[in-house]
Amino acid sequence: MxxxxxxxxxxxxxxxxxxxxxxxxxxxxxxxxxDYGPDYCEFRDGRLTGGFAHGPVQxxxxxxxxxxxxxxxxxxxxxxxxxxxxxxxxxxxxxxxxHFLDVDGYEWAVWTHE
Numbered sequence: 166m167x168x169x170x171x172x173x174x175x176x177x178x179x180x181x182x183x184x185x186x187x188x189x190x191x192x193x194x195x196x197x198x199x200d201y202g203p204d205y206c207e208f209r210d211g212r213l214t215g216g217f218a219h220g221p222v223q224x225x226x227x228x229x230x231x232x233x234x235x236x237x238x239x240x241x242x243x244x245x246x247x248x249x250x251x252x253x254x255x256x257x258x259x260x261x262x263x264h265f266l267d268v269d270g271y272e273w274a275v276w277t278h279e
Contacts, residue, residue, distance in 0.1 A: 176215035179223050180269050186217045189268045193239075193246035194231070224270040236261055236277040243275070 180186040183206045190196045190208060199207045204219040210231075233239040236254060243265050244250065251272055252264035262276035 173213070176213070176229055178215070178217055178226070178269070178271060179220040180217045181219075181222050182268075183217050183219055185268050189246050189248065193243045193248060222269045222271075224272065226271070228264075228272060228274055230262070230274040230276055233275050233277050236263065236275065239275050240265075 178186075183200075183204075187198050187206060187208075191198070194210065197209045199209070201207065206217045208215050208217060231239075240250065240254065240263055247268055248265040250263060251266050252274075254261055254263045256279075260276050260278050262274050264272055264274045266272055
């Protein structure tokens with residue numbers, strides 16, 4: 166079996182506007198993008214790839230969690246990019262995190278070690 170068996174390989178989200186999603190995630194996290202026509206865009210965070218598909222927004226899917234070396238600065242960049250904080254920074258065993266809603270209403274989280 167391959168080393169990637171049963172590991173997250175790709176995340177895909179329907180978005181109302183691919184340009185708005187690119188603007189938000191580019192500004193908030195410095196992600197890069199590859200367009201595949203007007204209705205699909207791949208994103209790259211430097212380690213993981215995923216896609217934005219133009220279509221009906223489906224909030225309430227799985228919670229995707231990003232890691233940050235500096236949680237406070239990341240929260241500030243999310244807000245500056247237009248994200249809405251849905252759960253302010255809170256502690257949990259092993260770290261701290263916050264949740265936010267992106268421009269399409271999807272909830273995401275960002276965490277860091279204690």
